[in-house]
Amino acid sequence: xxQQGDQVVHHIHGAGTVVAIVQPDFAPKECKYYELDLxxxxxxxxxxxxxxxxxxxxxxxxxxxxxxxxxxxxxxMVDVExxxxxxxxxxxxxxxxQALAVAEVIRRLRARSQRRDLTFTDRRILKRATAxxxxxxxxxxxxxxxxxxxxxxxxxxx
Numbered sequence: 497x498x499q500q501g502d503q504v505v506h507h508i509h510g511a512g513t514v515v516a517i518v519q520p521d522f523a524p525k526e527c528k529y530y531e532l533d534l535x536x537x538x539x540x541x542x543x544x545x546x547x548x549x550x551x552x553x554x555x556x557x558x559x560x561x562x563x564x565x566x567x568x569x570x571x572x573m574v575d576v577e578x579x580x581x582x583x584x585x586x587x588x589x590x591x592x593x594q595a596l597a598v599a600e601v602i603r604r605l606r607a608r609s610q611r612r613d614l615t616f617t618d619r620r621i622l623k624r625a626t627a628x629x630x631x632x633x634x635x636x637x638x639x640x641x642x643x644x645x646x647x648x649x650x651x652x653x654x
Contacts, residue, residue: 497545498514498530498548498552499514499517500514500515500516500517501513501514502514502554503554503555503635504530504532504552504553504554504555505552505553505554505555505556505593505631505632506532506534506541506543506551506552506593507551507552507553507591507592507593508551508591508593509532509534509537509539509541510534510535510536510593510627510628510631510632511534511535511536511555511628511631511632511634511635512532512533512534512535512541512631513532513533513535513635514530514531514532515531515532515533515540516530516531517529517530517531517545518531518542520542527544527545527546528544528545529542529543529544529545530542530543530544530545530548530552534631535630535631535634535635535641536627536628536630536631536641537627551593553593555632555635555636556595556632556636557636558636558637560595560596560636561595561632561633561636561637563595563596563599564595564596564598564599564629564632564633565599565633565647565648565651567596567599567600567603568599568602568603568606568648568651569651570603571607572603572604572607583617583618583621586601586604586605586621587621589601590621590624590625590628593628595629595632598625598628598629599629601621601622601625602622602625602626602629602648602651605618605621605622605625606622606651609622626645626648626649627645629648630644630645630647630648631644633647633648
């Protein structure tokens with residue numbers, strides 16, 4: 497169970513801070529929600545407390561965030577093919593919400609971009625993965641989101 501002020505990661509929307517535990521007017525009396533302030537956007541997200549352990553997790557440690565950044569920098573030894581099945585696999589990895597899985601998505605798309613231009617969908621996935629990981633990196637290391645995003649974008653284009 498999380499408390500107000502805890503830093504968490506939503507498996508789809510990314511990193512944020514629990515700003516309140518509320519019971520909105522639209523919810524039954526026994527149903528409370530975590531209100532999250534997301535790092536990567538101006539959005540506030542409400543997550544039901546019941547079942548939250550399935551979609552929220554604590555922010556990774558700084559060492560895990562560093563491992564994710566190092567994983568992006570590792571060269572990819574296999575040929576990276578493009579295709580619907582491959583794109584689906586990348587999106588599935590992104591949906592796990594795990595820092596190392598998201599770093600792998602960035603790494604694969606980075607390798608693909610070095611061989612050929614990325615498709616519109618691939619660029620969108622890369623942008624989403626970078627924002628997701630930058631939010632977690634920002635909270636884990638205590639740096640501004642923009643700095644974390646710049647660091648990851650610099651890695652993805654180098």
